Amino acid sequence: xxxxxxxxxxxxxxxxLAALATTIMDRKAEARFAYQSQVVIENIEPKDSxxxxxxxxxxxSYMKTIDTTFRSVYNTSxxxxxxxxxxxxxxLWAGYGFSKDxxxxxxxxxxxxxxxxxxxxxxPMEKGEGPxxxxxxxxxxxxxxxxxxxxxxxxxxxxKFSDLGTEVINPIGCADCHDxxxxxxxxxxxxxxxxxxxxxxxxxxxxxxxxxSLVRAQCxxxxxxxxxxxxxxxxxxxxxxWKDGMTVEAMEAYYDEIGFADWEHPLSKTKMIKxxxxxxxxxxxxxxxxxxxxxxxxxxPYRTEGGQKFTDHHIGSPLxxxxxxxxxxxxxxxxxLMTDVYDRQKKIKEGTAxxxxxIAQAHIEAKKAWELGATQAQMDEIQKNIRHAQWRWDFSxxxxxxxxxxxxxxxxIVSSGIGKAQEARILLSRLLAQLGHxxxxxxxxxxxxxxxxxxxxxxxxxxxxxxxxxxxxVVPQWLQEGKGREASAKKVKLSSN
Ligand code: HEC
Ligand code: HEC
Ligand code: HEC
Numbered sequence: 001x002x003x004x005x006x007x008x009x010x011x012x013x014x015x016x017l018a019a020l021a022t023t024i025m026d027r028k029a030e031a032r033f034a035y036q037s038q039v040v041i042e043n044i045e046p047k048d049s050x051x052x053x054x055x056x057x058x059x060x061s062y063m064k065t066i067d068t069t070f071r072s073v074y075n076t077s078x079x080x081x082x083x084x085x086x087x088x089x090x091x092l093w094a095g096y097g098f099s100k101d102x103x104x105x106x107x108x109x110x111x112x113x114x115x116x117x118x119x120x121x122x123x124p125m126e127k128g129e130g131p132x133x134x135x136x137x138x139x140x141x142x143x144x145x146x147x148x149x150x151x152x153x154x155x156x157x158x159x160k161f162s163d164l165g166t167e168v169i170n171p172i173g174c175a176d177c178h179d180x181x182x183x184x185x186x187x188x189x190x191x192x193x194x195x196x197x198x199x200x201x202x203x204x205x206x207x208x209x210x211x212x213s214l215v216r217a218q219c220x221x222x223x224x225x226x227x228x229x230x231x232x233x234x235x236x237x238x239x240x241x242w243k244d245g246m247t248v249e250a251m252e253a254y255y256d257e258i259g260f261a262d263w264e265h266p267l268s269k270t271k272m273i274k275x276x277x278x279x280x281x282x283x284x285x286x287x288x289x290x291x292x293x294x295x296x297x298x299x300x301p302y303r304t305e306g307g308q309k310f311t312d313h314h315i316g317s318p319l320x321x322x323x324x325x326x327x328x329x330x331x332x333x334x335x336x337l338m339t340d341v342y343d344r345q346k347k348i349k350e351g352t353a354x355x356x357x358x359i360a361q362a363h364i365e366a367k368k369a370w371e372l373g374a375t376q377a378q379m380d381e382i383q384k385n386i387r388h389a390q391w392r393w394d395f396s397x398x399x400x401x402x403x404x405x406x407x408x409x410x411x412x413i414v415s416s417g418i419g420k421a422q423e424a425r426i427l428l429s430r431l432l433a434q435l436g437h438x439x440x441x442x443x444x445x446x447x448x449x450x451x452x453x454x455x456x457x458x459x460x461x462x463x464x465x466x467x468x469x470x471x472x473x474v475v476p477q478w479l480q481e482g483k484g485r486e487a488s489a490k491k492v493k494l495s496s497n
Pocket of ligand 3: 287288291293297298318319322325326327328329330337338340341404407
């Protein structure tokens, strides 16, 4: 009898618990989708604070991308001077903007102030001046999709960076990833859709889980500015080199075939390719992508606040938030997961650190060979090896998450780069001997950023003084003017409910 009572009580208890769980789940689902619509956003609204009226949690968490306090060992949200830490990069990028200034990237919310501040964008005191094309703005701002729809895409790509200084004032934000009518994820940058087309795929057919990565693939990818696109002459047309595949070799072959160079290196006279940040491409070659994990699973995990589940928009290092980012799938201890990440990063960095020193020396040895009268024919094979070695090195480091996202593929790329760099140096030492130079080539002081910048002929104090003037006199005016335009073009009206 006693057992029967116990049994019945247990059944009742289980039933009540199940009922409770269902109500909680319903409430959660309700909570997730119930939001107070404060404004109707009709067009491309570049201002996040307007979207924030409807979606305060997403907005507030996104605003945290401005916070720069989190530090992990290799990636930070702070402002680390990479050239100070690894001065030989000044040699690798001689003749190119990155040799002047290269800092650890900060969060999305800093996209506009950072691009104004870096020495790479120069100091245009008037519209129409300066070294950079408008295409440089493409991944920095929600004003870009607005401008593309107002001006037309080709026209947008055909300006100077400074021409759009009063137009592009809002950093990366809601309008870059969301359709305001449905809040669905959406592709706002034509380059990605065009790259899919070039591969014979239709981006409109991407699944929801794929879209959770593809919104990031609009920017976290390798790209170049195509100046010869048919019918679009005069434009710096943003293009992804994916036609023949996304591996480092496929893109290298693509660039070789079209004879593309971002710049000619002033020391070795090599036609160089600057890798951008192929995060997406390398990610697809790692185990997480193979198991269907998307960028957002780790970089934008769900969070619950006051019983409301929402997507945490504080995009940044998942290591600041392992409980939400990793524990959904992993049962390991927090420290073990952290160690897994750091181990992979540390081991790959050993390879890239070795590789970059060898490439720097190869550039300088090549300079010596030119001075001793080497011919272009003698230098062809050497330059090809330097070009390919540096492309591989850049591909693996510029993708800041690659050492974790795809450690095997990344180390494969680094070792093939080391092979190419060594090949270049072997050929160089033979050539130098042939030209009568039998001792090691004298090297500048590789421990000092300033010494190397002087060695390649940069006048950094002058560049800094110009930049200061630009930041004091030009940028505030541009931003002011832009704000005025924005207020008159408000695309919202209060909803009736
Ligand atoms: C880099 C791309 C990106 C940016 C920028 C972005 N979002 Fe999202 N957002 C996402 C992704 C990815 C999801 C998850 C969507 C899914 O899985 O359906 C999401 C989901 C949402 C959702 C659905 C509810 C939820 O929490 O899952 C809302 C609402 C939202 N975002 C609002 C915003 C607002 C407001 C901003 C600007 C402050 C913003 N988003 C900026 C990518 C972005
Ligand atoms: C399985 C989890 C996971 C997925 C999925 C993932 N990442 Fe990461 N990502 C990480 C970790 C861990 C780091 C290293 C963070 C650190 O070192 O602080 C990282 C680093 C990065 C960084 C450098 C961050 C910084 O602070 O400089 C970028 C950019 C990045 N990831 C982009 C992406 C993109 C784009 C995708 C999708 C194509 C993606 N990630 C998918 C876990 C992930
Ligand atoms: C959505 C699920 C999911 C999330 C989120 C996730 N992982 Fe994974 N992770 C996997 C799967 C699946 C594998 C493949 C191995 C397996 O099947 O167990 C894997 C494998 C790994 C491996 C071994 C793979 C290798 O490269 O050697 C590490 C390390 C790892 N994850 C770390 C992390 C960390 C750190 C985070 C958080 C930043 C994270 N994972 C987030 C699903 C996930």
